[in-house]
Amino acid sequence: MSEKRILTAAEQPEAGAALKKSLEMTKADVVFEVRESNMRGRGGAGFPTGVKWNLAGAASGANKMVICNADEGEPGTFKDKLLLEKYASKLLEGMTIGGYAIGSSQGIIYLRAEYPYLVPGIMKVREELISKNFLGEGILGTDFSFDVEIRMGAGAYVCGEETSLIESLEGKRGEPRNKPPFPVNSGYLSRPTIVNNVETFVSVPYIILNGSEWYQDLGIGSCTGTKLFSISGDVENPGVYEFQMGSTIGELLEVAGVKDVQAVQVGGASGTTISAGELDRKLSFEDLPPGGSVIVFNSSRNMMDVLENFLEFFVHESCGQCAPCREGNVRLLDTARAIRGGKITSREELKPFFMLAEVMKLGSKCGLGQTSPNCFVDIITKFIDFPDGKGGM
């Protein structure tokens, strides 16, 4: 596998071409094409996009909604920012195709609070698309209408979780909902709703134009397509890179220019911490779930600094609704500090906290609490030595 630029290619297909093709297809065929492509959501959870669209399309309920999750908040992730800055036309086209596919005329971009400067650019693209009749009333002479508005987030990490995002859009406190019902049946204002990541929507026009078979040929196994990675940390050329799914971490680091590796954080603070010995692991939902972020730490970094930093982030960002996440993150942070302060000196003393991490993964209400203990388990297991052995259980 290798670097492969499609979404970020210099040569871009003409704006509206995929939309035009979609409108010549039936809604079912559009959904079918996306489903056959096997594309999985680019936000991190990896739910198959076509399945989501199919469910929303089949759901009963008026005023269906297309929501773009542009609340890019995972530490170390800045790939959606690039897409919103340079490829907003493809994003809006992807959302419009999504609207056509599920039978919706209303789209919302939920934009990260820190990205307000992107609004004028996106709105300008929207105006252009409306002037070309790619957006707005009676698109391309059909009876399909679709428009997009931007709503700003307020800075809470948890609102990247789709049901919290919906609560926030409804003007409520950003907290995850219980599922079921799933948003495809009852989302924004109880309407059938699809919530997809920026990159997911941007990928859609390419799938429509080139077909699902073409897309399937990219990537590895059931992990199809290309994927953007924000590479940062101890690298010579930090930035956004586009690779085929299934590429190894080593391949990425080579392109970005990395010489000294102690650890790599894949998928943001809530992702996986790998050691220098794991660089041949593949970026795929089966091996290393690829969020949007790859952070490199060289051998000068104290991994306990890294851990404390991540846990401080989660303690700050837990919404406080469910007990395991609210109380758990605080105690994991306390434990990390106790290790650094020399108050915990053995694996044995850590046992209850590994149990806690496991319960948080199994019992938290949303992805935040289910993944925040990853860094604790990974870093202590892989990087910390105790007299009675490595930190892991």
Add this chain to the structure above:
Amino acid sequence: MPNVSVTINGVTTSVREGVTILDSCKTAGVEIPTLCYHPDLSLAGNCRMCLVEVEGWKTLAIACVTPVTPNMVINTHSKKVRHARRTVLKLLLAAHNVNCPECERNKNCELQELAEKHNITFNEYQTSPKPSSIEEVSPGIMRDNSRCIMCTRCVRTCEELQSVAVIRPVGRSASVNISTFMDLGLNNVPCTQCGQCINRCPTGALFETSEIRQVWEAIEDPEKFVVVQTAPAIRVGIAEALGLPTDRTTGKMVAAIRGLGFDRVLDTDFTADLTIIEEGHELISRLKKVLVDGDTDTALPMTTSCSPGWIKFIEHKYPDLLPNVSSCKSPQQMFGALSKTYLAGKEGVDPSKVICVSIMPCTAKKYEKERPEMRDSGYKDVDYVLTTRELASMIQEAGIDFDNLHDEKYDRWMGDSTGAAVIFGATGGVMEAALRTAYEIVTGQEIPFEGLNIIPVRGMEGIKDAAITMPDKMASGFEFLAGVTLKVAVVHGLANTRKLMDKVRAGEVDYHFIEIMACPGGCLGGGGQPIPTNPTVRKKRSDAIYEEDAVLHFRKSHANPEIQLLYAEFLKEPLGHKSHELLHTHYTKRD
């Protein structure tokens, strides 16, 4: 929904598709611990106590929210589940001010009970003990957030059952807490002081502002003449509060209260009967003004005014409809005013020495007695209000063996009661009592319901209504009502009240008289009643109330001999000069 087959702990059973795992397990006799779950409220799923393992799932499922699906395989006490539950419980305990002996809810606390059941003797997640943080003092309700476990049952109660919504989670992560708008405190937001949040709190984070100490001091002061009044709903709540089966225990209750050392044990039922006479005449007078005089300033429908939670609610939310509220004070406040005038005279004591204590199923009554309007006797009409729970606590402290007491009777002058007064404790009771009396006043005949039981206004439905057509032959002076169909409605719980009041405001309903109780079930479900509360508990209390009505000798307010004496010797006539001075009032708009 069709039935589906599910396997719970290895046993395959058939349940209705779509019911929750929690309910299916309950049906199968498998108990699952819960904290944020409450049968009166929507599902929150935030405490994570009810985690269970579902075969094929990556994470554990919460039983309270998750519906069963065909062939679901559920395990409720696998190693994974046990570890998860113990960990969650320890986390909740670690964040809780575990100081059980000094807590109002000691031995009646869901968290404590779960800790005991799970044999939590050591908590590795406990850091430094959490200090008490009593945040605010309002007349009826106090909060100690150090005991809060963030289950949000109070928040959902306030919003869903009462449509008041003055408390919300504020902040996030471990510093999240339940607070009022801008941290102003319950006393400075449109809280109705109904106390329904207290009844649904699983721990001791919410409790009444206690006046036990002041009451003991009054009893122990030889200078004071301490009279006590007991609200209708106490007699079906006190046994429950003492851990005994729900039953009507009026005689034992009187004996126990007398045993505490009060100088006179009297009955709010007496002034409930009085309320019926005054309010009944007020209704007839309003009807006459509208139907005969064509007076457009007289507001109909008239609503009741006994429930102080409802009064505060209308003052905040529907101030434009205040003219619709009956001018009658609540029975508690009528009692207070009379205790320092009529009763003091009868007993020959200096009214300045009279201390009036009421036992109420209610926290809003603590607020009501502080209102500036409630001083018409020349003194504070009611000095102290105890909830049913506080009374139980005093009985226990005094070492009174409640269950083995012999029945005793109330003292005289303001101790007689009728079945009509007793049913004030249940939703629909005031309406039924009012109809029994008002119908008889205007027609000269008993209301034509078998056994005087006006079934259409009884029961737990949120909004009930009934229509009663007057006969052609009326009593002298009331001919204007001949053939008129009197339309009445009964509502309980403030969310239901809001629905009905919106219709009243919009002119979409044409009722003449509406009974409104702030609390679900009426006073029997009041914020001062025993904890827990749920539909089953309220049904039992309601049954006990209607049993008491059925066995009482007098069942109509106007038949109460002491009420007849009160009018003959003191008030002279309903809505008369003395009544207006002592028994009626008006309310004010609040922001």
